[in-house]
Amino acid sequence: MISRLPTWVWIGAGTLALVAGMVNVVGLIGFEHQGLSHLSGTTSQLGEALAQGSGRAALQLLLVLAAFVAGALLSGLLIGGAALQLGRPYGAALSIEAGLLALAVPLFEHHHMGGALVAAMACGLQNALTTTYSGALIRTTHVTGMFTDLGMFLGNRLRGLPVDGRRIALCLLVATGFLCGGVLGALLFPHLGYRTLWLPALLTGSAGVAYVVYDLRRRTTTNTKR
Template identity: 30%
Template sequence: MFRHTGKTRTLAHNLKIASLLSFVAGMVNVVGFLAVQRLTTNVTGHFAFLVDEVFRLNFLKALVFFSYIFFFLLGSFVSGVMVEYLQRVNERYEFIVPVIAESLILLVVAVYGPAYATRLPDAIACSLLFAMGMQNSLVTKISNAVVRTTHLTGLFTDLGIELSQLFFYKEAQQKKQLLSSIRLRLTIISFFFTGGIVGGVFYNRFNMHVLLVSVVCLLAGIIYDYFKFKVITIARKLKK
């Protein structure tokens, strides 16, 4: 799911990566909000708060909201740089390294976050937004903008459009593609919701340590992808 791009990428690949990363994003979304009362997976709401503070002439607070937006953008930029550089150096790791980097950020927040949540809430929020910016850029690049996992606004819009098209698209091929797309979007929504539920339920007991589940999921995805690729490679060699 982290290796195939372009024409070699299938719906199965997108469903796997959508399930994994939307679960992680859902958990980060809820845990980040419960821990520091900030939105940590998207920047749409932060734009509204930024403009509001500017009109109130509270420029210091406006700068804080600007930092949230900036760190999401910075995460996306860094992820893009990593992918482009690794494509030229060793394309086998072009998507693996950004996922590992995201895992390390979530690991640091999970371990040290509870101790600094009241003292440095903005730093924690920026860290999580940076990680989600990396993830959003990564999955957009891998899936050719088919999969988005860190926010649901556009997803529900696309889902509504596609559900309406079911009444008008009658050709078998068109309907097949439409149903595949709807299935993908429902998968993202359901796993985002599941990640949020898991994060919310276990936050009361484990605080931000619950983000370790996200770290394990990301690393497990990399390991699964690595061994599956090895098995397929060996199988192809044996057939020759």
């Protein structure tokens, strides 16, 4: 049940949605108007490029798709399992994401395709990190599913069917976080350019450190009670 989600999951979901919103808007503004945090639009653009016979554009888009998948693959190798569970190396995964976002900055500034690839890889890693927990599907790098769930839950409520209000709250949290990240990224980009990505890198790195500290304290407390 969504009501069983611990506080650290709620905080992490909101923070990572904010991060993804910032990364995506930087891609949309700065890198050939290319979204980086989800693949629906990228796949459509790939189809268009293939139909038009634009080999160079198709290759770039295909590489972005592959980089996102590679990030998800890396997350699967690091974390394993489908459920969120304390004790798994989320801190290491978040630290790697922070490093990828930081690396994207100089690559973008030198107009190198690698900037988009490592940023997309960071998003793929993040999206795979936040996954199924007790029947609640959490995705933080896109909000289509959250808006779909929100509409479905509201429709059920209008029919008089029981709906877990915390599930609606989770959808709103992720959608709002993603939106606020987009607003913040759009406001910062004219002043900082691609260095705007330093902020999401700092946030994910800090989240990784906070998780490690939290988990260590939890283990210490548990061992003390034994």
